[in-house]
Amino acid sequence: MKIGFIGLGNMGAPMAKNLGEAGHDVTGFDTAGVTVEGVSPAATMEAAVEGQEVIVTMLPNGAIVRTVHEAIVAAADPETLVIDCSTIDVESARAVHDLAGEKGLMSLDAPVSGGTGGAAAGTLTFMVGGSDAAFAKGRPLFDIMGAKAVHCGPAGAGQAAKICNNMILGISMIGVCEAFHLADRLGLDRQAMFDVASTSSGSCWSLNTYCPAPGVGPESPADRDYRPGFAAELMLKDLDLSQTAAEKNGAATELGRHARDIYERFVGAGGRGKDFSAILERLGAG
Ligand code: NAD
Numbered sequence: 199m200k201i202g203f204i205g206l207g208n209m210g211a212p213m214a215k216n217l218g219e220a221g222h223d224v225t226g227f228d229t230a231g232v233t234v235e236g237v238s239p240a241a242t243m244e245a246a247v248e249g250q251e252v253i254v255t256m257l258p259n260g261a262i263v264r265t266v267h268e269a270i271v272a273a274a275d276p277e278t279l280v281i282d283c284s285t286i287d288v289e290s291a292r293a294v295h296d297l298a299g300e301k302g303l304m305s306l307d308a309p310v311s312g313g314t315g316g317a318a319a320g321t322l323t324f325m326v327g328g329s330d331a332a333f334a335k336g337r338p339l340f341d342i343m344g345a346k347a348v349h350c351g352p353a354g355a356g357q358a359a360k361i362c363n364n365m366i367l368g369i370s371m372i373g374v375c376e377a378f379h380l381a382d383r384l385g386l387d388r389q390a391m392f393d394v395a396s397t398s399s400g401s402c403w404s405l406n407t408y409c410p411a412p413g414v415g416p417e418s419p420a421d422r423d424y425r426p427g428f429a430a431e432l433m434l435k436d437l438d439l440s441q442t443a444a445e446k447n448g449a450a451t452e453l454g455r456h457a458r459d460i461y462e463r464f465v466g467a468g469g470r471g472k473d474f475s476a477i478l479e480r481l482g483a484g
Contacts, residue, residue: 199222200249201217201222201225201252201254202225202226202254203226203237203254203255204228204254206227206228206233206256207232207256209283210254211232212314213317214226214237214254215235216317216320216343217339217342218234218236222342224236224237225239225240227239227240227246243266243269243273247269247270247274248274248275250274250278251279252279253274253278255267255280255283257282257284259435260284260287261290263282263286263290263291263294267280267298271301278303279303281308282306282308283310285309285310285360285361285364285435285436286307286439288358288361291354291356292354294307304329305328306336307354307355308326308340308347308356309360310325310343311323311360320343321345322344322345323344324340324346324347324356325360326348328356329352365440365454365457368454369454371410371433371474372457373404374402374405374409374410375481376481377391378411379478392405392415396409404475409475411478419475420476424479426472426473428473429472429474433461433474434458434462434465441455
């Protein structure tokens with residue numbers, strides 16, 4: 199397939215590389231002038247969009263996605279499928295679907311889980327919103343960039359799934375860190391806490407796979423001085439998205455709000471640039 203890829207950052211670059219390595223003809227564009235092995239660089243966004251069968255975007259936020267998708271829709275061929283993999287608010291996701299629909303283009307919101315490691319390894323999980331036909335067309339590309347793609351429903355359903363998942367993640371990471379902190383104060387060995395909780399009803403991804411305590415459990419950002427991984431400010435961004443959505447839609451998400459506030463304080467007090475699991479240090483348990 200002829201694919202245009204816009205946004206070649208920490209996530210977009212390895213995703214575009216994997217599409218190229220799988221034999222697709224990929225042209226990339228990034229305002230920072232990034233180039234990626236196996237991806238033809240385009241001098242302008244229009245040059246990356248014109249004549250492509252699929253356009254993939256992987257961008258920082260909803261405002262940028264809206265602006266970029268206006269330009270994409272203006273330059274794209276009528277048969278093009280437009281896939282946005284960024285994590286953005288549900289309203290912006292629906293707005294860019296509408297924009298594509300007005301030009302008769304197919305579109306998907308397809309945010310991902312799995313981080314930069316998953317992007318490099320091609321093992322991301324895609325959460326996808328859009329029509330059955332659009333999902334069927336995008337699926338072979340999800341199978342290259344990821345290990346799993348779930349069609350969650352119509353336009354915006356992928357972003358809805360993403361912010362609900364990450365609200366669970368933010369809350370559960372804080373819960374696991376508080377448990378280690380309490381264990382420390384009780385004189386309980388961290389390894390013993392891990393051995394029990396990771397095989398008991400306290401088990402969860404934040405503990406079992408991404409343990410925030412250095413030297414305990416499988417290797418995680420805690421073992422490399424909390425270098426991300428998944429940066430605390432990105433977790434704050436996602437908790438902002440879930441909280442804004444909860445307030446707009448009348449959902450009771452008290453712990454989600456609390457988690458948002460805790461990450462806001464953490465990012466403001468030196469946590470920016472650290473992995474989101476470094477919240478354990480903030481509790482004074484390090
Ligand atoms: P990043 O900042 O590394 O990359 C974004 C890229 O977009 C940058 O290279 C930037 O130059 C480019 N860009 C910005 N405006 C542009 C424009 N108008 N036209 C073209 N390029 C433009 O961010 P990232 O870590 O790759 O994350 C991208 C998205 O994926 C975000 O929405 C993020 O929330 C989401 N996400 C990130 C992770 C992660 O672990 N990093 C995990 C899951 C989802």
